[in-house]
Amino acid sequence: MPSRSDDPFGAALQRAVDDVVAAVADLTAPLPRVLIDGRSGSGKTTIAARLRERWPLPAVPRVIALEDFYPGWDGLAEASRMAVRGVLEPHAAGRLGMYRRWDWARDAPGESQFVQPTWPLLVEGCGLLTPESHPYADLSIWVDAPEASRKRRALERDGEGYAPHWDRWAAQEVAHIARNRPQRxxxxVFELP
Incomplete structure (x- = not known):
């Protein structure tokens, strides 16, 4: 196993997870909503998974990936709106949330997913943190990294099926950042290598 000095990304990721766990431990909301946004390949999904494993509060969160919301390769902006309407607003009001998972194989809406208002929420995905979603966050996180390392990690993770869509998706991320300023x-905010 490589040492931390041999893996700068792994070491930076571990420090980020440690910081997020500490921030969650300080939350006073009984059923907090944690939102993690970042560009593709930045590390947000890994942070979410490790945070769930180390969740410092009594009730374990429901993890929701925004990739289940994107209505296809051009759906980054719409997915955020869908998450607000279907999950974040109902959860904040103590109501059952619902969304339809996108079926990427069929390129069509798939089965319905229900989100109990009695669970903490850990929601992650590109395009999530906007002025509309931010009021529902008890903790909001932005993760980024240099394009070359993000692209390498994303393509290693998702394979060559993602490669033809990289530029198209990146353009939507740039538009999201310019329009919504999620890092603000x-x-x-974590800048990983």
Whole structure:
């Protein structure tokens, strides 16, 4: 196993997770909503998974990935709106949330997913943190990294099926950042290698 000095990304990721766990431990909301946004390949999904494993509060959170919301390769902006309407607003009001998971194989809406208002929420995905979603966050996080390392990690993770869509998706991320300034909305910002 490589040492931390041999893996700068792993070491930076571990420090980020430690900081997020500490921030969650300080939350006073009984069923907090934690939102993690960042560009593709930046590390947000890994942070979410490790945070769930180390969740410092009594009730374990429901993890929701925004990739289940994107209505296809051009759906980054719409997915955020869907998450607000279907999950974040109902959860904040103590109501059952619902969304339809996107079926990427069929390129069509898939089965319905229900979100109990009695669970803490850990929601992650590109395009999530906007002025509309931010009021529902008890903790908001922005994660980024240099394009070359993000692209390498994303393509290693998702394979060559993602490669033809990289530029198209990146353009939507750039538009999201320019329009919504998620890094300014975030309580915690991490720039990973």
């Amino acid at each position: 909305l975030a309580d915690l």
